[in-house]
Amino acid sequence: MIGSARQVGRAIRDARSGRGISLRELASRIEVSAATVSAIENGKTRVDVERLHAIAAALDTEVAELLERLEGPGGGEVSVIPVVSSPPVDRDGRSWRMFGPVRLDPVLRAAIEDFVEKGYHGSTMRSIALRARMSVPGVYHHYRSKQHLLVACLDVTMNELFVRVTAAREEGDDPVARVAFMVEALALFHMYRRKLALIGASEMRSFEPANRRRISALRNDLQHLIDDEIAEGVRRGVFSVDSPRHAGRAISTMCTSLSQWYRESGPAGPEQIARDYARFALGLLGSGARDS
Template sequence: MAAALDAFVEFGYHGANTRDIARRCGLSVPGLYYHYATKQDMLVAILDYVMTDILARSRAAIADGRSPAERFALLVECQTLFHAARRDLGFIGSSELRSLEEANVGSNRRLRRESKQLFDNEVTAGIASGEFRCDDPKAASRAVVGLCTGLPLWFRTDGPQSPREVAAQYAGFALQLVGYTGSSSKLLRALKIGEAPFER
């Protein structure tokens, strides 16, 4: 799967070919087909892995929060760290969804809805608790998701910011988007947002 990921990042799904992928992982083409019957199967495996991993990490992050605002900030940190520290996976997860054949779209779309729902739940709960003031919670939640998933399009590991620095910055942006009524900087310090290393 790592060889296919590298090829998809370098050439795009449609530009990559199975012979090159087989060479990258030291297999013959028939040997590669033993593991994955088609190039589409490789893409499905990568995209499903991306969403399954993000969901598991996101649920673990939320479990550490005691309030909607805490859970929301931790969720943003988690997804930002993933898309920055695992940039190639995040990039393919965002850019090659369009390359899925119709028969393979449903499962990945369901996982994406589950991920988006995690944000929706905390924004709705935050409004109910008075921690957030937001006229359009669905739009705010969608904008925050877009911030996180758009990171691989520009983030570089050799750039001026580390994944942790971006995570802290984006958590602050996200709290502003949902109209957090408390002190964002105080909340981020209390949660140590941007201090935890990304565990691969």
């Protein structure tokens, strides 16, 4: 038993992004569709031994080295694969719209609060330890450095975003519906997970180079999910936008900016704002308004 499908998928995604290889490139190297690789990395498809060897070869690594990532961080480069459960499923199966508390250890939770309040460079392992009500050696027992904590924050963020956006995409039956649901999922995340989103928006400059490349690759993969649906909508004639790639970036930026201004005390709740943003996105793409 080499691990659950979700664990193996995360290890593959972590190894791929760490090498700066796009999801599409890996799919091409092992001669499958990008959708198949996405399903593998999101734990939707179990990987047999033959395919695991093919993936390892495509990533210029060994299966043993690939599976070492199941055991957690190691070596000089930070490689964190946090355990984050899939969102709960409601009566209609719309799990991506539901937001309960995130399961985080006390140190990581304290680091998130400290990074949001003081910024990465203003925080110290001592200030995080104080906030977590632990000793400094106790914090170092769980995380070797402040950089490890920052990477863990972004890994939690990217893991949950992939789970939610992929689930939202699967709910749609055409490009218009899929884009609308994906935008809704992005918007909801950046309001319900505002602190994590703020760290992601403000601290990319604080990553060491290898970690920045890995997180950037994951972000690009997430963007490609939206870009692919926009491109399909243009191909089918349901979107009339002249610059689909620019529109895709504009839509994503619109959603990520929510973490900077949204407040729970505001006049509109996350669900209404998310539906509005989905409508704005479809308008930008030239599809007209869509009923929520």
